[in-house]
Amino acid sequence: MTEDTTNPIREAIKGAISENPVLLFMKGTPEAPGCGFSARVAAILESLDQPFAAVDVLPDPRIRQELSALSNWPTIPQLFIEGELVGGCDIVSEMYQSGELQQALGVDGSTGEAAGEPEAEAAQSAPLSIENRL
Amino acid sequence: MSTTPQELKERIEAGIPGARAEVTGDGRHFNAVVSSPAFRGISKIAQHRLVYDVFGTDVGERIHALSIQTMPSEEP
Numbered sequence: 001m002t003e004d005t006t007n008p009i010r011e012a013i014k015g016a017i018s019e020n021p022v023l024l025f026m027k028g029t030p031e032a033p034g035c036g037f038s039a040r041v042a043a044i045l046e047s048l049d050q051p052f053a054a055v056d057v058l059p060d061p062r063i064r065q066e067l068s069a070l071s072n073w074p075t076i077p078q079l080f081i082e083g084e085l086v087g088g089c090d091i092v093s094e095m096y097q098s099g100e101l102q103q104a105l106g107v108d109g110s111t112g113e114a115a116g117e118p119e120a121e122a123a124q125s126a127p128l129s130i131e132n133r134l
Numbered sequence: 135m136s137t138t139p140q141e142l143k144e145r146i147e148a149g150i151p152g153a154r155a156e157v158t159g160d161g162r163h164f165n166a167v168v169s170s171p172a173f174r175g176i177s178k179i180a181q182h183r184l185v186y187d188v189f190g191t192d193v194g195e196r197i198h199a200l201s202i203q204t205m206p207s208e209e210p
Contacts, residue, residue, distance in 0.1 A: 037199070073179075074186050074193045075200070090202050091178045 010066040013055075017080050022052040022105065025067055026077040030054050037089035038077040044096045045079075048107050081105065136161045137196050142189075149188035152209065162198040173206040181206075 017023055022045070028034030030042040034056075045052045057064040057076055068074055071085050079086045081104050086092060095101035102108065139157040146155040146168055153170035166185065173181040181204040186193055193200055 072183065074191075085179060087179055087182065091182060094178070094203070 007066070009060075009062050010070060013063070013067055013070060016053070016055060018083050020053040020080075021082055022050060023080040024052055024054045024077055025057055025063075025080075026054055027056070027058050029056055034058055035076070037075075040089050041077045041079055041092050044092060044101070048102060048105065050105050050107055137164075137192075139164060142166060142197070142200075145188050146185060150184055152207070154207070163201075164197060164199070165201045165203075167203045167205075169205045169207040171207055171209045173204050175206075178204070 024030075024038075024041060024045065026033060026035075026038035026042060028038060030046065030052075033039035033042055042054065055063070057067065064076060067076075067078065071078055073085060073088065075088050077088055077092075079088070079092050086095070086101075086104065092101060095104065137159075138161070139159045142159070142164055143155045143157040143166075146157070146166060147153050150168070150170045151172050153168055153172070155169075156167045158165050168185055170184075172184060182202050185202050185204065186200075189197055189200070
């Protein structure tokens with residue numbers, strides 16, 4: 001209860017995780033990634049035509065601190081699907097190779113013919129507001 | 135104070151029961167391939183957390199980046 005009031009960044013992160021079916025915390029943006037590992041995960045999601053929301057952790061070091069404390073995962077990027085941490089670059093790459101990622105996302109992955117979930121696109125801009133609240 | 139692949143290998147093998155690790159790296163970016171019976175029956179996330187837990191806050195600080203591959207192994 002006290003945490004809710006004393007830790008707005010953590011609450012904003014929690015909110016973003018629960019509101020966005022596919023959410024990537026990364027360094028930089030999908031268009032201009034700030035690190036090779038973040039770039040790779042963003043590129044994998046884009047190659048699957050998977051709509052996803054992205055949060056740039058670079059503007060404020062507290063975003064990364066709070067995220068890692070919350071997820072018990074020390075590194076960036078971090079991919080969340082349906083509110084669950086799926087992993088960082090290594091696990092996501094491995095799951096992409098094996099087809100598990102496509103399964104977890106519910107996409108075909110063979111072409112761009114994903115069983116599209118257009119409502120996910122609406123979430124695109126939401127988590128970026130974390131940045132604006134700081 | 136720089137970090138060596140050998141140091142990481144020793145810390146992983148000391149920190150995770152029955153672990154065998156192959157670590158390569160340039161002092162900042164490392165790649166670790168780890169097998170251990172401790173990975174059996176737990177998720178990939180949990181397997182990687184076991185490895186990260188060995189290093190605590192060193193990951194992201196002294197160890198700039200640590201790429202991990204894990205595989206469950208039989209009991210030694």
